[in-house]
Amino acid sequence: MYGVGVQTGPERPRRADAARNAERLLDAAREVFAEQGPDAPLDAIARHAGVGVRTLYRHFPHKEALVRAALERGIGEQLGPVITDALTDEDPRRGLVTLMDATLTLVARERSTLAASASMAAEVSAPVLEAIDVLTERAQRAGSVRADLTSTDMQRIMAMLTNVLWTMDEQGAGWRRYLVLMLDAFDPEGASPLPTTSTSKCQSTDNCASFPARK
Secondary structure, three states: OHHHHHHHHHHHHHHHHHHHHHHHHHHHHHHHHHHHOOOOOHHHHHHHHOOOHHHHHHHOOOHHHHHHHHHHHHHHHHOHHHHHHHHHOOOHHHHHHHHHHHHHHHHHHOHHHHHOOHHHHHHHOHHHHHHHHHHHHHHHHHOOOOOOOOHHHHHHHHHHHHHHHHHOOOOOOOHHHHHHHHHHOOOOOOOOOOOOOOOOOOOOHHHHOOOOOOO
């Protein structure tokens, strides 16, 4: 027992230092990607975090691991509470609008990190898309969203809206103009019948994932 006690004491500050280094690296990754784009080298991220490249590789053995952790942190911190609030909103259309707006706000802020790995961005965005599906179905049952919208439609609509961001000022929120236009198209009243599609599901993340925005 005494031996274990002696060993765990000095381990705690080392673990705390490691945790702080990991947090600094994640913050630095998002900032450097924003400044230099998705091709920013890892040594630039390490310098920005104030640690050595070896420290970066101890935490994140390759760029994909760093990008995944940065994306998961951003989505968890910025969208996690929004998803919870949206899903408990008594007005499902309002919850849907809130989540779509918050998602696009995050994409606008993190576009370079997202672009660093488009396929991974689609994977980590799955909880957001699932919540959008749930809210769309609830709003359809409430009669506030047209009944012929499908899950695939919503994924592709999010893809179109995120890709609009690449054509707009990074510092502005002009993309909200197109969100409002799209939301008007959700209204059941006066909606024109939609043509059928050749497939009912997205066949790949490249076709209809929402987060990966491309230049």
